[in-house]
Structure formats: C-alpha cells, structure tokens
Amino acid sequence: MNRTREHWTSRMGFILAAAGSAVGLGNVWRFPYVTGENGGGAFLLIYLGIVFSIGVSVLVAELIIGRSTQLDPAGAFRKLAGGAWPIVGYMSILTAFVILSFYCVIAGWTVAYMIKSITGSVLTANPEEIGGVFDAFITDPLEPVLYTALFIGLTVFVALGGVASGIERAARILMPALFFILLVLVARSVTLDGAVEGIAFFLEPDFSKVTWETLLAALGQAFFSLSLGMGAMITYGSYMQRHDDIAGSALAVTVLDALVAVLSGLVILPAVFAFGAAPTAGPGLTFITLPSIFAQMPFGFLFAALFFFLLAIAALTSAVALLEVVIAYFMDEGSANRKKVAVTAGIATFALAVPASLSLGVMSGFTIGGKVLFDALDYLTNNITLPLGGLLVALFLGWVLKHRGEEEFVDGSTLAPALVGAWRFIIRYVAPVAILLILINGLGFI
Template sequence: MAHNREHWTSRMGFILAAAGSAVGLGNIWRFPYITGENGGGAFLLIYLAMVFSIGLSLLVAELIIGRSTQLDPAGAFKKLAGGAWPLVGYMGILTAFLILSFYCVIAGWTLAYTVKSVTGSILVSDLDQVGSTFNAFITDPLEPVYYTAVFIALTVFVALGGVASGIERAARFLMPALFLILLVLVFRSLTLEGAGEGLAFFLKPDFSKVTWDTLLAALGQAFFSLSLGMGAMITYGSYLNRHDDIATSAVAVTLLDAAVAVLAGLVILPAVFAFGATPSAGPGLTFITLPSIFAQMPLGALFSALFFFLLAIAALTSAVALLEVVIVYFVDEGEANRRKVALIIGVITFALAVPASLSLGIWSGYTIGGKGLLDALDFFTNNITMPLGGLLVAIFVGWTLRRTAVAELVDGSAIAPVLVSAWHFIIRYVAPLAIVLILVNGLGLI
C-alpha cells in the first residue's frame, strides 16, 4: 500500500539508517583482515577509490529505483519495467533472507564474545588456546543457537516499530554509539607501545605489493561493504520523500561507511603489530588473534567487551535492513500486517539459522556442493546472487531507465551536470564490467 507508506522523518534519520544498513561485520571484521592480507596502505587507497566511484554509483542507482516507486524491490521493478525485471527484485528479497539466516549466527558470536569478555573466559594470551576455545564454541550444538535466538529477537524488536519509530529511532542511538566506541578503541590502540609500525602499514602505501588479486579484493570489498545487490538500499530508498536529495545523501552514507572501515583498521592493525601478531591472519583475526591481544592489554576485558559490543551493534543495524527487505515485500504486495509478518519471518529465519549453526559442528557431515549449510549460503549469496543483483541493477538503471534515471537523480538535488554525466557513464559501462569481474572471481574463474 504505497499511498499509506511510512517515510523517514528527516534526512539525517535516513542517512544514519542507510549507513547502519551498510556498516556491518564486513566493515569491522572483514575489512581489517582483507587489508592485512593485501599489503595495507595501497589496498586502502584502492578500496577508497572503488567505493567512492563504483560503490557510490550503484548506491545512487538503487536509491533511484526505491524513491521513484515507493515500493519494495519486486514491486519497484514491476512498476518501472515489468517483463522479467521483477525477477531481479525477487532475487534481492531472497538474497536478503538467506544472508539474514546465517548472518544472525555470526552476529550471535559477537554477543557471546561480549559476555565472554566480561567473564574473561576468552582472554588468554596463547593463540592456540584461544583458537581451541573459539572452535569449541562455534561447534557447540546449543550455546551459539541461544545467542542466535537472542540476536534475531533484537532484530525483530527493532523492525516491529516500523520505519520511523523502529529503524530510524534505533539508528539515531546505535550509530553514534558505534562511532563513540570506535573512537575510544582507536585511541587505546594508537597509544599502545609499538603501534606505529601498524599505523605505517595501514596508512603508508606500498604499491609494489599491489597485484591483480589486490584490485579484485578492493573491488569486492567496496561492493559488499555498501549492502548492494540485496534490495536493502532499494527498500530504504522507497521510504525517502518524493523530492529528497539522493546525491548528497548517498555521498554521506558512503562517507560514514568508509569511515567505519578506516577506523576499524586503526583499531585492529596497530594493535596487531604492537603485540607481534600477523596482520594476514584471515577471518580468525577477530575471534582468535584479537582476544589474545586484549588478554595482554591493560584493562583488556573492558576493551574486549567494548569491541565485541561494537561488532554486535554493527551487525544489528545491518540485520534490521535485511529483515526489512523481506517484511516490506509482504506489506506492499500482500497488504499484510507489519507486526505479524516481522514475527513470522523472525521464526522462519531462526528455523534456517539453527541448521546453519549446527553445520559447523554436529551436522558438519551434511554438505551442499562440499560445503556445510552456513558456508554454502555464504557462497551462494556473496559469490552469485549479490553480484548478479548488482550487475542487473546497473544494467537496468544505466540502459533501460536511462533518461528517467538521470531525471530522478537531479530531482531535489543541486548536483553539477558534469557529475551527473560521470555517474551515468560509470553506471552504464564501468560498474557492469567491475561487477562481472567480481562475479567471475567469486566463482573461481579467474
């Protein structure tokens, strides 16, 4: 029911909510270790260039689709073009739901590690022992499931309030809290003895370390860090008022998203070097390397609890956006009651999250294409449906909408004509080529 549609109460409310959607585990968990694996400063520069060109252009494209239709992703494509295009919207909704089902499992780990930081059970300097503790936790059949349930309940609670009283209100509290905790942790990390080496690694480019894989990693990180290709920004864009400024709002969201990634790097990499750990430790950097570092740090329990609580906040704002993509489809297309839909989708999400969690432990023998359920869902969404969705959005906006898209972009915005032309060129030619590279790389074809 688009005519009764809720809207953001202010531009700042939208920016904080959209930034909350974009800012997630990818910024704070994934970005530092990807940077560590790809040589530091040079990767950072390439990532920033990618996110403010290709990433920003795709974000604008999704917001145009949402604002112009005031509808869910499937309804938006149906209204704008019809034919087979609504399938792109349905794929985005499916992608959001599947990501939510395993994302909540990993987000539950952040809640658990917040508690374990307070009790001190993970704060051990021996890396092997911390690794064993983490492995024992994620393979346990009950404990991770409990924390997953708590996290899903929190996500549903925020969504129950709707756009203004739920999502926007939560973002107005959670996003400033996230930045405050980040700044406290950055100060602690930079004042550690030996942190200078990590700071230099992160901020001083060494282009001799740049390879083709570095470029692909930066491109992928720029794409995934903005929550593109899953219907989230189309959905949030649909709550914009008809003449809200898309261009400057998109720039603000991208700035906040990139700022969180950079600050997370300033938290983690100086600390890693200060304690002689390796920056290329991969995904284990957060749940294995960092607890051992916090164990050796004065007031380590406090800073560890703050860090994992920070991760939980970032995960929550993203999970709310993923859930909203699914909710708004049933509200728009089926005129269903928001509260009932939110509760039902929450229960279904948990029903899929349980086997995803167990696939790391007692159900690890059951595989899909050689992968456990959690890893299979992660591969399918991150390597196939998200980039494919982003590619089709770029083609749709750049080629099918064409002049309509440009008119939508300048409506309510004072953007310079040269920037409009640059955006149109990127969305028509550069972005599709870049996403094809992400897609073929994710499938291991290059």
C-alpha cells in the same frame, strides 16, 4: 492496496539508517583482515577509490529505484519495467533473507564474546588456546543457537517499531554509539607501544605489493561493504520522500561507511603489530588473534567487551535492514500488518539459522557441493546472487531506465547536475565491468 507509505522523518534519519545498513561486520570484521592480507596502505587507497566511484554510483542507482516507485524491490522492478525484471527484485529479497539467516549466527557470536570478554573466559595470551575455545563454542549444538535467537529477537524488536519509530530511532542511538566506541578503541590502539609500525602498514601505500588479486579484493570489499545487491538500499530508498536528495545522501552514507572501515583498521592493525601478531591471520583475526591481544592489555577485558559490543551494534543495524527487505515485500504485496510479518520473518530466519549454525558442528557431515550449509549459503549469496543483483541493477539504470534514471538522479539535488555525466558513464560502463569481474572471480574463473 491503499496502504499509507511510511517515510523517514528527516534526511539525517535516513542517512544514519542507510549508513547503519551499510556498516556491518564487513566493515569492522572483514575489512581489517582483508587489508592485512593485501598489503595494507595500497589496498586502502584502491578500496577508497572504488567505493567513491563505483560503489556510490550503484548505491545511487538502488536509491533511485526505491524512491521513484515507493515500493519493495520486486514491486519496484514490476512498476518500472515489467517483463522479467521483477525477477531481479525477487532475487534480492531471497538474497537478503538467506544472508540474514547466517549473518545472525555470526552476530550471535559477537554478543557471546562481548559477555565472555567481561567474564574473561575467552581472554588468554595463547592464540592456540583461544582458537580451541572458539572452535568449541561454534561447534556446540546449543550455545551459539541461543545467542542467534537472542540476536534475531533484537532485530525483530527494532523492526516492529516501523520506519520512523523503530529503524530510524534505533539508528539515531546506535550509530553515534558505534562511532564513540570506535574512537575510544582507536585512541587505545594507536597509543600502544609498537603501534606505529601497524599505523604505517595501514596508511602508507606500498604499490609494489599490488597484484591483480589486490584489485579484485578491493572491488569485492567495496561492493559488499555498501550493502549493494540485496535490496536493502532499494527498500530504504522507497521510504524517502519523493524529492529527497539522492546524490547528497548517497555520498554522506558512503563517507560514513568508509570512515567506519578506516577507523576499524586503526583499531585492529596497530594492536596486531604492537603485540607481534600476523596481520594476515584472515577471518580468525577477530575471534582468535584479537582476544589474545586484549588479554595482554591493561584493562583488556573492558576493551574486548567494547570491541565486541561495537561488532554487535554494526551487525544489528545491518540485520534490521535485511529483515526490512522481507517485511517491505510482504507488506506491499499482501495485506499482513508489520507486526505479523516481522514476527513471521524472524521465525523463518531462525528456522534457517539453526541448521546453518549446526552445520559447523553436529551437522557438518551434511554438505552441499562439498560445503557445509553455513559455507554454502555464504558462497551462494556473496559469490553469485549479490554481484549478479548489483550487475543487473547497474545495467537496468544505465541502459533500460537511462533517461528517467538521470532525471531522478538530479531531482531534489543541487549537487547532482554537476555529477550526472560521471554517474552516467560509471553506471553504464565501469560498474557493469567491475561487478562482472567480481562475479567471475567469485565463481573461480579468475
């Protein structure tokens, strides 16, 4: 086809959009409770070290694939190498679609809790009572499905505007809003009576708590928090201008992504300690523990609504990136226009999201490998296809496309020539081994 390729209008627009793709529920929801489960400050240091070495290196690799080809993931691998390599692209597109389907279910919960926080219906000082409210909500056959539909509609609406007028414009509004809300919530959390203990837990490393599981958790969190292995960064890289700076932009995206994770930790962990809750509460920390904490704060309903609005923004910017992976493929490979593809992809996402949501309630009797559909989709992507995709990207850039990859790395960048040696070593040796560990651990062999 002779379709004109869309591009970002500025480097800042790309950085904000790519950071929006990376910043998601993994940063604001998952990072604080994983940190709490793994000892606090020591985990934070290990996580940051991995993010700024392995994470940014794989991010650079994905951007190189996208920028050099100006194509979707499948088309990019076909153009660069052919053979069986396009399978990696197809896998990442399918992974993005599957993740989007159950991701929108969780994102719908954040929208619901934002509204319910204003009305006060999910705020009570009794965590057990809130746990019952949460269980009743997610197992309801209708309400969470309606919020999922609303969220998918918002995602499609942003994508309909295209790269510049849709994704980039939304990122320029949503990302500053996200940071503003984060700073407001940090200011409230760290000034609570008893918050000092939580701050110390989060920022003061205690390496006596570090175990092999801590390292694996940090590896997994660093990899997933940058939206790697799902085609999003390849797709966003394909919208870069031919000689845009990859190294500097990737570093800026990584800084923003890590900053959101750290600020989220400063929102949640000081508040948890201030009210005597357990930092090891796991996934329930967000929808069960935190509402009980907000209920005990002055103007708690307002801070709760702000927090869940923050979660919804983070989820939306990531969901748009996941949907764009699917849109880019069908626009590059076929003749359909953006509007038709975006709406069709949104409908298909909803079609898979509905049974994923219902599997937590009325369809819980239907299982795949002993897991309900929601958990099965999560396991398939997070434990298998995401790390496998990231591993193959690292091997591809490190060994198959090694010389051209290094040329693309330094093209358009004043920073990259000083870093190309380190990047070469990490992408060839360190990243494959680290991601292989994530994959093996996810499959339960460690």
